[in-house]
Amino acid sequence: MSYAADMSQSLWQRTRRTVRDDIAAAAMELILEQGFAATTMDEIAAQAGVSRRSLFRYFGTKEDVVLRTLANTGEAIAEAVHARPLSETPWEALLAVADGLETAPTWEPARELAIGRMCVETPALRARRAEKHQGWVELLVPEIAVRPASGPVGDAAAEAIVSAALACLDVATDRWVAADGESSLASFFSDAVRAVRG
Amino acid sequence: MSYAADMSQSLWQRTRRTVRDDIAAAAMELILEQGFAATTMDEIAAQAGVSRRSLFRYFGTKEDVVLRTLANTGEAIAEAVHARPLSETPWEALLAVADGLETAPTWEPARELAIGRMCVETPALRARRAEKHQGWVELLVPEIAVRPASGPVGDAAAEAIVSAALACLDVATDRWVAADGESSLASFFSDAVRAVRG
DNA sequence: GTCAGGCTGGCACTCAGTGCCAAGCTGGCA
DNA sequence: TGCCAGCTTGGCACTGAGTGCCAGCCTGAC
CATH class of the missing domain: 1.10.10.60 (Homeodomain-like)
Known part of the structure; x- marks a missing residue:
């Protein structure tokens, strides 16, 4: 119909x-x-x-038309990070938020998988998704910059952390899509973060 | 004329x-x-x-037309990583390569700055640059996957590391462009990496 | 000299995206 | 009830990126 x-x-x-x-x-x-x-x-x-x-x-x-939901996701992630205790380090908070992502009411695995698959096969979509992610950076930086780490964090460092985390999210998403949604996106994300931070 | x-x-x-x-x-x-x-x-x-x-x-x-040189840069970086001793960890090798980037014969700060500025003000260019970077990932993964770290590295981890490193490079480039080419790109890169790996 | 293969330019086409304008709907106000 | 202001819609025409096709030309091999 x-x-x-x-x-x-x-x-x-x-x-x-x-x-x-x-x-x-x-x-x-x-x-x-x-x-x-x-x-x-x-x-x-x-x-x-x-x-x-x-x-x-x-x-x-x-x-x-395909990626319209991503802007909301950016705000949702920023809010979720905001809700984490301020005593958590940037990565602790980000990992915790990733864990909660898939239990959010707006999370529909089928839709996310479909979008993910489309992004893999359509470079233009992937590029546009990257642009959206870039928009998330400025939302997330203030939430990260206030958190403790080895030394004062600050905006420059926060931006690097957020960008790297989003890179990890992209890699994790690709793996998750390649695995057809088996296992959780969060587990792929924490694998990626662990690899990066050694 | x-x-x-x-x-x-x-x-x-x-x-x-x-x-x-x-x-x-x-x-x-x-x-x-x-x-x-x-x-x-x-x-x-x-x-x-x-x-x-x-x-x-x-x-x-x-x-x-603007970004044509980037493909070559990807290969150049892959070669430079390949030339680093295999005993170096992924991040040691990547940081060393970044240090050498600005002394390469093809490095023209004026051109790189111009491209960088253009990418900042033109989202389409930025997106395309991100796509190119994505292409570098597959060039760099084999060079990184063979290197030692805490445990066996492997392709999945290598991909995460390379993607995060490129995210750091993007942040570093933005900062470098914002600073009008003052200081070195490599120093911004190592700042970013240090922030990420904390 | 000629023939095949590759590069070139021109033409026409599709499609994304935008500016402009006229028509219709809606909510407020007398 | 009637009118007015503001917003949304849709149609039209236009620009500009990118592509397929074809015919002409140049080059190098035999």
Whole structure:
């Protein structure tokens, strides 16, 4: 069944966020079937029952249609780090947060796996994901900079730590996707961190 | 004076690499003047004295025109790591290689700074650079995986180490660019690594 | 001299993304 | 109830990146 039918009627009454979600759901249906590169924004617009122009108002780029959830994830991670006791070192806090990631209400393994697979096979998506991660850095730096380590941490050091941690997350995600979601993402993450910190 | 005049005559006789370099030089002249986003591939082609179509044969994307040197850098780094004694740990080798980076014959601080600045202000370029770095990972992993650490290293750990190191390099590059090339890139890199490995 | 293979430029096309404008909806106010 | 201001939508036209195709030209081998 198509999304076009029911969405064309009640679109205006819905809140913006709901519309976004509905469009994204319709888009994912198409993209998972045809692949990211082979799906055009015109097709997505048609499937979602909105005009091409409006589609670009909701999602600035085609990549954002797939990766829209990542911005929220960045804020969620920052909040989770914020919630950790200040006595924890940066890495203790980050590892603890990673452990809790998969139990968050917004965590849907199937969706994350699908996105992960798509990122592996579509460099443009991977690049865009990296950009999003870059955005997370500035969210996370203030949470990390205040934490204790060997010596005062500071912004420069915090930025290095956060960037390295996100690199570990990327590696862990790739491994997790390659393993088809077997085992937990957190375990791959802690493996990566352990390797890096020796 | 323009590149168009002298290049339109002798273009065919030149070797492919030279042509690439000449095109890139002409392009950089334009891009540094107008900015990356405001410069079109048509303008670059005209300035370089080649057709738009041929320009796309030499550089698959607009970003590649600016970042073309990075692929070589990846191989150069891999070779440099290969040349380090096998008794060195991954991080010892990587730090040593970073120290030597700026004395390499291909290292031109002015160009690197210009590229770095452009990457800061143009997300698309930054994303593309990240993609290139991703390509370096597979070059570097075999060089790192054979090195000693606390326990056997292996590919998974090596990938994490290399990715984290490249994240440190990115942070270091940003700082170095922000400092306008004052101090050495290597010192920023070792600062980052020290912060990460605490 | 000629023939095959590779490089070149031109043309037309697809598709992402943007600016502009007119039409419609909504909530507030008289 | 009627009107007005502001926001959203959709349609249109446009720019610019990137690609496929083809025809012409140059080069090197025989």
